[in-house]
Amino acid sequence: MLRLRGAVLAVCAGIGIAATAAAQDHAKVVKINDSIYMAPMGSNVYLVMTSEGNVVIDTAPARDAQEARELLRAVSQAPVKYIILTHGHADHIGGIEFWKQPGTQIIAQRNYVELVNYVARLDGFFAPRNSVAFNHPQQNVGPWAGNYGATIDPTILFDEKYEFTLGGVKFELVSTPGETPDHLTVWLPTYKVAFIGDNYAGVGMPEPMSFPNIYAIRGTKPRPALDWIKSIDTVLALKPEIVLNGHADPIFGQEEITRKLTRYRDAIQYVHDETVKGMNAGKDVYTLMREIKLPASYNLSQVFGKVSWSVHGIYDGYAGWYDGNPSSMYDEPPSSVYPDLVKLAGGPERVTQLALEKLEAGKPVEALHLTDVSLAFDPGNAAALNARIKALEKLRESCENVVEDGWLQYGIRKAKEKLPAQ
Ligand SMILES: [Zn+2]
Secondary structure, three states, X not given: OOOOHHHHOOOOOOOOOOOOHHHHHOOOOEEOOOOEEEEEOXXXXXXXXXXXXXXXXXXXXXXXXXXXXXXXXXXXOOOEEEEEOOOOOHHHHOOHHHHXXXXXXXXXXXXXXXXXXXHHHOHHHHHHHHHHHOOOOOOOOOOOOOOOOOOOOOOEEEOOEEEEEEOOEEEEEEEOOOOOOOOEEEEEOOOOEEEEEOOOOOOOOOOOOXXXXXXXXXXXXXXXXXXXXXHHHHHHHOOOOEEEEOOOOOEEOHHHHHHHHHHHHHHHHHHHHHHHHHHHOOOOHHHHHHHOOOXXXXXXXXXXXXXHHHXXXXXXXXXXXXXXXXXXXXXXXXXXXXXXXXXXXXXXXXHHHHHHHHHHOOOHHHHHHHHHHHHHHOOOOHHHHHHHHHHHHHHHHOOOOHHHHHHHHHHHHHHHHHOOOO
């Protein structure tokens, strides 16, 4: 059974994320050095103090933002000259309003604009999926904002690099696309500190770190693996002594940083390259999802990102939706003939019986598919719904991924809702 869900759902990548005990337990300021402090909330908020004013890096999810500000204002109340957003996910931009003062400049990489417009454009699509993925009640969906309806807070946007100096401290910002296309890294050569957002450790959790979500199944555009790899190389080339993450704890020491980031990069590279080799060998996506396993030497868990989903994401990111089967070109999906198959089998009871046998034989996914078939014939069939619940519960028993577990629980809730009242 899953044990970590509560602890790691302070995660990134999100749009309104559940508060967690883990985040709240650590909600006091961490001193990184004499000039840099961190408020570890649903996402970490950083304060960099200079003799001419402060710089805030990321602002936490809206629900945590005020608390983060109070914590860091207790350290320094100097004017906020700049807010830097490592990327446009809601768990990093929810507190802009609390920090913004007259004259505060807000900096993001230029792709931020499209990212937040994309999120707003598909708000009605994402809202229910986010509520499942992040285990929170569905947020209200307002009227459609249009294709370009998001609020754009940044006052400075850059493409590749942007630099400024404040109080003698140089801030070098560089585009490092990874978890999102607008990801940026903030490099402070004075302190040899790199703030890298969610490009390493898109989730707060103890070691072993999780493989990332090259594709997040709540719904994301492809996250190009090669860009992500290049961005980690960009960070490594800076030779930082401290790496500050969007969620996880700081990493100290050049050797440790190199070890961790290299391992993470190489794991992404491995999964990417194996997927590409398989595609070139004519293998279909499901075969590759089964075949590609992360070597144990990488020592990464799959509590947050899942290798098989990433394989699927990389495959689809390169090739799009068509699988090469002529029957997939049309708008009647395989499920359009499920009721016919049920009739052929002699009724939903026969198909459900087979589902239970599959379950008994240790094949819960096949059992789940068979309940899809039964329920296409009779959506309220109690035996089929009960078999479905059993299959989903069986899958939960061996599930280690927080997001997968959220979707399994969602499936169980939905099936129970359809069962006749006892
Ligand atoms: Zn995040």
